[in-house]
Amino acid sequence: MNKLGKFTKSIFESIADAGETLLDITKLRGTPVQEILELSYDLVSHKGLATGIALARQIVARYNKLKKKEKLEYFQALIKITEVDIREIKMKAEALYNNPGPETREELHKSLKTKCQKLFSRMNMAPNGTKAIVKLREDLLDFLPEHPELKPLEVDLKLLLTSWFNPGFLVLRKLDWDTEASILEKIIRYETVHNIGNWNDLKQRLTESRYCFAYFHPALEDDPIIFVEVALTKGIAGSVQSILNDSSNKTKRNTAIFYSINNCQRGLKRIPLGNFLIKMVATQIAKENPEIKTFSSLSPVTGFAEWLKKVLLSNKSKLFEKDSETLKMALNPGWHKNPTIVRKVKKPMMKACYHYLVKEKRKGRPVNPVARFHFGNGAELYRINWMGNSSEHGLNDSFGLMVNYLYNLKNIEFNHENYMVHGGLAISKSVKKLEE
Incomplete structure (x- = not known):
């Protein structure tokens, strides 16, 4: 940590120490989750700086000691404070519409902020608070697949972290x-x-x-x-x-x-x-x-092998009917060591990869996360490389294929806008030929 960072951290530690003298945590009773919830609700309603930082430090320290089951219980309790007052928002929006200005705009903005956002914003005052909140979201993301009801909590965290980690x-x-x-x-x-x-x-x-x-x-x-x-x-x-x-x-x-x-x-x-x-x-x-x-x-085609296997083994899919039997040769271990199989598989495999990157979409965007990332940056799908990654991982993940996304500094802004507004994909002529 640089000198400025150490100095800033020491200041917050000193303020938190001073605030601790104003807190009476000996009165806390109940389970670890009940205690951290009581501190959290206090922090949301608290306005003093020193005691606020002290409360934030207490919450961070106690959260780090919670077991996995207790963290889930804590998150489930916080869901109650992710809601907003729809009537208040409507009233503030009407006030802004009838009397546009910085004051009415600020009032509307305040009404959109949940108590949970206030909690996490104030937890950030604790020494190492940002690091703790990043870890908290990591824990939350682990719970989401089996507990989708926690999504509002994740939305609040993502909004805050997106602003805190602005470039x-x-x-x-x-x-x-x-x-x-x-x-x-x-x-x-x-x-x-x-x-x-x-x-x-x-x-x-x-x-x-x-x-x-x-x-x-x-x-x-x-x-x-x-x-x-x-x-x-x-x-x-x-x-x-x-x-x-x-x-x-x-x-x-x-x-x-x-x-x-x-x-x-x-x-x-x-x-x-x-x-x-x-x-x-x-x-x-x-x-x-x-x-x-x-x-x-020089990018991986993450998930291509898994996707193609599902397509080839699905009786319902009519994709690649003409080449399906040839492509199935690549499902056998060691296929890449057989020159005859490699020669037969190469062209249909490249065409299948093109289809996966360009045609397979969800909500108007490529399903492949790496393609979404580069197209969103304004890059051009320049070339699909046969045996671009011949390692075991490369063969298992994408049958060894890798992709070049070209960043032409003169065109990336146009490509980016075209992708974001119209969903347009920048693709080279040589790659487009794979569709023929």
């Missing part, structure tokens, strides 16, 4: 071998796209032609939020093995390949961070390396 509050850092070991250790731990086996693997990804950029938030000390790994190459690379196994310093590099993007905080899932990161990194690389003219990702 304007984030700090972009270029990491290298001289970066603090504690941060580099976290990069190894958080890398989930292409595993970093040890420190030597990491060092190879931080050479002269290999970069790592990460976003940090002042409230999370030296814990990265999201990071991207970049390789400078000659031309657009189509194989991740060629990147991971190449540590040489070739000349005439003209392309930056974003080959691994990792979200580090599960509690920030679905908080938009990566789109800003890509654009910031591309701008910085272009400034530092004027010879780099092309920017592209």
